Amino acid sequence: MAGIIDVAREAGVSTATVSRALSGKDYVSPETKELVQEVANRLGYVPSSSAYTLVTGRTRNIGVVVPYVDRWFFSTALETIDRELVKAGYDVTLYNLSSGDAHRESVFTNSLPRKRFDAVLCIAVKMTDEEMAALNKVNKPIVSVGGLLEGAHCITINDSAAGQLATEHLLAMGHTQIAMIGGGSTDEKLFSVFDERREGYETALKLAAIKPRSAWYKQVNKYAISEGYSAAKQLLGDPHNSPTAIFASSDELAVGAMLAAKDLGLSVPDDVSIVGVDNHELADFFGITTVDQNVTGQAELSVKTLLKMLDNPTEDAEMVVDWPVELVVRSSTTRVRAKD
Amino acid sequence: MAGIIDVAREAGVSTATVSRALSGKDYVSPETKELVQEVANRLGYVPSSSAYTLVTGRTRNIGVVVPYVDRWFFSTALETIDRELVKAGYDVTLYNLSSGDAHRESVFTNSLPRKRFDAVLCIAVKMTDEEMAALNKVNKPIVSVGGLLEGAHCITINDSAAGQLATEHLLAMGHTQIAMIGGGSTDEKLFSVFDERREGYETALKLAAIKPRSAWYKQVNKYAISEGYSAAKQLLGDPHNSPTAIFASSDELAVGAMLAAKDLGLSVPDDVSIVGVDNHELADFFGITTVDQNVTGQAELSVKTLLKMLDNPTEDAEMVVDWPVELVVRSSTTRVRAKD
DNA sequence: CTGTTAGCGCCTTCAG
DNA sequence: CTGAAGGCGCTAACAG
Numbered sequence: 001m002a003g004i005i006d007v008a009r010e011a012g013v014s015t016a017t018v019s020r021a022l023s024g025k026d027y028v029s030p031e032t033k034e035l036v037q038e039v040a041n042r043l044g045y046v047p048s049s050s051a052y053t054l055v056t057g058r059t060r061n062i063g064v065v066v067p068y069v070d071r072w073f074f075s076t077a078l079e080t081i082d083r084e085l086v087k088a089g090y091d092v093t094l095y096n097l098s099s100g101d102a103h104r105e106s107v108f109t110n111s112l113p114r115k116r117f118d119a120v121l122c123i124a125v126k127m128t129d130e131e132m133a134a135l136n137k138v139n140k141p142i143v144s145v146g147g148l149l150e151g152a153h154c155i156t157i158n159d160s161a162a163g164q165l166a167t168e169h170l171l172a173m174g175h176t177q178i179a180m181i182g183g184g185s186t187d188e189k190l191f192s193v194f195d196e197r198r199e200g201y202e203t204a205l206k207l208a209a210i211k212p213r214s215a216w217y218k219q220v221n222k223y224a225i226s227e228g229y230s231a232a233k234q235l236l237g238d239p240h241n242s243p244t245a246i247f248a249s250s251d252e253l254a255v256g257a258m259l260a261a262k263d264l265g266l267s268v269p270d271d272v273s274i275v276g277v278d279n280h281e282l283a284d285f286f287g288i289t290t291v292d293q294n295v296t297g298q299a300e301l302s303v304k305t306l307l308k309m310l311d312n313p314t315e316d317a318e319m320v321v322d323w324p325v326e327l328v329v330r331s332s333t334t335r336v337r338a339k340d
Numbered sequence: 341m342a343g344i345i346d347v348a349r350e351a352g353v354s355t356a357t358v359s360r361a362l363s364g365k366d367y368v369s370p371e372t373k374e375l376v377q378e379v380a381n382r383l384g385y386v387p388s389s390s391a392y393t394l395v396t397g398r399t400r401n402i403g404v405v406v407p408y409v410d411r412w413f414f415s416t417a418l419e420t421i422d423r424e425l426v427k428a429g430y431d432v433t434l435y436n437l438s439s440g441d442a443h444r445e446s447v448f449t450n451s452l453p454r455k456r457f458d459a460v461l462c463i464a465v466k467m468t469d470e471e472m473a474a475l476n477k478v479n480k481p482i483v484s485v486g487g488l489l490e491g492a493h494c495i496t497i498n499d500s501a502a503g504q505l506a507t508e509h510l511l512a513m514g515h516t517q518i519a520m521i522g523g524g525s526t527d528e529k530l531f532s533v534f535d536e537r538r539e540g541y542e543t544a545l546k547l548a549a550i551k552p553r554s555a556w557y558k559q560v561n562k563y564a565i566s567e568g569y570s571a572a573k574q575l576l577g578d579p580h581n582s583p584t585a586i587f588a589s590s591d592e593l594a595v596g597a598m599l600a601a602k603d604l605g606l607s608v609p610d611d612v613s614i615v616g617v618d619n620h621e622l623a624d625f626f627g628i629t630t631v632d633q634n635v636t637g638q639a640e641l642s643v644k645t646l647l648k649m650l651d652n653p654t655e656d657a658e659m660v661v662d663w664p665v666e667l668v669v670r671s672s673t674t675r676v677r678a679k680d
Numbered sequence: 681c682t683g684t685t686a687g688c689g690c691c692t693t694c695a696g
Numbered sequence: 697c698t699g700a701a702g703g704c705g706c707t708a709a710c711a712g
Contacts (some may be wrong), residue, residue, distance in 0.1 A: 051705035053390035391689035
C-alpha cells in the first residue's frame with residue numbers, strides 16, 4: 001500500500017512533484033517525470049480515490065439507475081453504457097431499483113446524494129417529483145435514456161410514432177383488420193411505453209378511417225414470449241373476428257404471437273402478418289418485421305452526452321433528443337390475402 | 341451541501357458529538373442525540389463518503405466484475421446480487437470486462453486497486469494469475485459465483501455433473517443415440533463450462549457402455565437460440581445417423597433445437613427428446629426438460645458469503661460451495677420409441 | 681521547474 | 697458524557 005509520500009521519498013522529490021508528474025497537469029522536467037513514474041510503478045503506487053475526491057470534488061464515477069437489470073432493454077443499454085463509461089475512465093455505480101419501495105427511497109435519500117458520483121444516468125426510470133428534486137439538489141448532470149425526465153437531458157424514441165409506423169406498414173399492405181398486443185401501465189417504475197405505442201396504433205387506424213375495436217387490443221402483463229403467445233391465441237382463435245394482422249408492441253411479444261399462429265396451423269405471413277418493436281436479436285432469427293429502436297445507439301449517445309456535460313459544465317441546454325426509429329421489414333408481413 | 345460543521349454549530353455541540361450521535365457508535369446523551377439527529381435531518385446533512393473512506397478505510401462499496409451484462413446468466417445473477425447488496429447498505433460498482441483487453445487490463449491495474457471497494461464479487465470471470473495477484477494484493481475478500489477462482493470463496497455448480505445428469509436422464513429413458521450441442525471454449529473471458537458439460541455427457545455414455553461419436557457433438561459459438569437451431573438441423577437432418585435425443589448444454593440452445601425439430605416435421609418428444617441446462621424462463625414456456633442451476637439462489641448465497649466475510653474478517657476458510665443441480669422433467673423428453 | 685503549506689470533511693484517540 | 701486536536705492521502709495555490 002505505497003502512498004504518495006513513499007514515492008516522493010524514494011524518488012527524492014516532494015509529494016507535489018509526484019502528484020504533478022503522475023497527473024501530467026503541470027510542468028515537470030522530463031527527467032524527474034520519468035523518474036517518478038518509474039518509482040511509482042516499481043512501488044505499485046495507486047492513488048487513493050477517496051483522497052483525490054475529497055480534495056478535488058471529482059469522483060470519476062457515474063451513478064447509473066435502472067429499474068431492472070435482467071430485462072432486455074435494460075441489460076442491453078447497460079452493457080454499452082458501462083463499456084463506454086469504462087473506456088472513458090469512469091467507474092459505474094449501479095443503483096437497481098427493483099429491491100422494493102423502502103430501499104428505493106433509501107437509494108434516493110442516502111446512496112445517491114453521498115457525493116459519490118459526478119453525474120447520473122437513468123435508464124428508463126420514471127421518478128417522482130421528490131426523487132427528481134433530491135437528485136437535482138446535488139446539482140450534478142443528469143441524463144435519461146429511454147424516457148423523458150423533466151430537468152434532465154433525454155434520449156428517447158417517440159413511442160407513439162413507433163406504434164404508428166408499425167401500424168401504417170400493415171395498412172399499406174392492405175390490412176384493415178389489425179389487432180394489437182400491448183399492456184397496461186401497472187408498473188410504476190416504468191414509463192408507459194405501452195400506452196404510447198397504442199396511441200400511435202390508434203392514430204394510424206383513425207387516419208385510415210378505421211375505427212379501433214377494443215376487442216382487438218389484448219393486454220399483457222410483461223414483455224414476455226409467453227404473454228404474447230396467449231394473447232395471440234385468443235385473438236387468432238376467435239371464430240368470427242380474427243384479425244389478419246397483429247401489431248405486437250415488443251419483439252418478444254411478437255415472437256410469442258408467431259409461435260401461437262404456428263400452433264394454430266396458421267401460416268405467417270400468409271394467414272396473418274405480425275410486426276413488432278425493438279429489433280431484438282430474436283426478431284432477426286424469427287424473421288419478424290419490426291420497428292428498430294437501436295438501443296445500443298441510444299445508449300452510446302447518452303454516454304456521449306453525459307461526457308460532454310462533464311467536460312463543459314457551463315452549457316446546460318435543456319436538450320431532448322428524439323431518437324429516430326426505422327422500420328425493418330422481414331418475412332413476417334405481407335399483403336393481405338384476397339378474400340375467399 | 342451542509343457539512344458536519346454546520347450541523348455542529350446549529351446544534352450547539354462539537355463535530356465529534358455529531359459524529360457519535362449519528363453513527364451511534366459511542367455514548368451520547370439521549371437528548372443531544374435526538375437534537376443532533378433532528379438538526380442533521382433538517383439541514384439535509386449527508387456525510388461525505390470520501391471523507392469517511394479516507395479516515396476509516398471502509399467504502400461501503402462492492403466491486404462486481406462481469407464479462408458481459410447482456411447475457412442470461414450474468415444479467416440474472418447481477419439482478420439479485422445488486423438487489424441484495426443494496427439492501428445490505430452497500431453500493432455496487434460494476435466492472436464490465438467486455439470493453440476489450442486494453443481496458444480490461446486497466447480495470448485490474450487501476451480501477452480495482454483504488455481502494456474503492458471493500459470486497460470483490462466476480463460473476464463467472466476467468467482471470468489470469470496476474471489478475472488474481474493484483475486483486476489479492478489489495479487484500480480484500482473475494483467471492484466468485486459461477487466459476488472456480490483460486491484464492492477466492494466460490495459458489496458454482498459442478499458442470500460435469502450437470503452434463504452427466506442430463507445424459508443419464510436420456511439413457512434412463514432408453515435412448516442410446518444421444519447427440520450433444522455445446523461449444524468450444526474460444527472465449528477467454530469465460531470458464532469452459534461447455535467442456536465440462538461435455539465431459540459429463542461422455543462420462544455418462546461410457547458408464548452405459550456407449551462410445552461417444554464425435555459426429556454427434558455439434559459445436560456452437562454462443563448460447564443463442566439461433567445457434568441451437570442450426571446445430572440441431574444438422575444433427576436431425578442427417579439421413580443416416582440422426583440421434584433420438586439431444587442434450588443441449590444450455591436452455592437457449594435447447595429451444596433452438598426444439599424449433600429445428602418442429603421445422604423438420606419431427607415431433608418433440610415423440611421423434612426426438614431434448615434436454616437442456618439452466619432452467620431458463622423459456623425452458624418453462626417451451627416445456628423443456630432441464631437441469632436447474634438456480635442462478636438466483638447461487639447469487640444470493642454469494643452475497644451472503646461476502647457479507648459474512650465483511651463482518652468476520654478473521655475466519656478466512658478456503659470455502660468452495662458445490663451448488664446442487666436438479667433435474668426438472670417437462671414434456672420434451674420421453675422414452676425412446678420402438679424401432680420401426 | 682519544484683518545494684512548502686494549507687486544507688478537503690470526517691472520525692478517533694485523549695483529556696476533561 | 698463531551699470537546700479539542702490530530703491526521704487519513706492527496707491536490708492546489710503560492711512562493712521560490
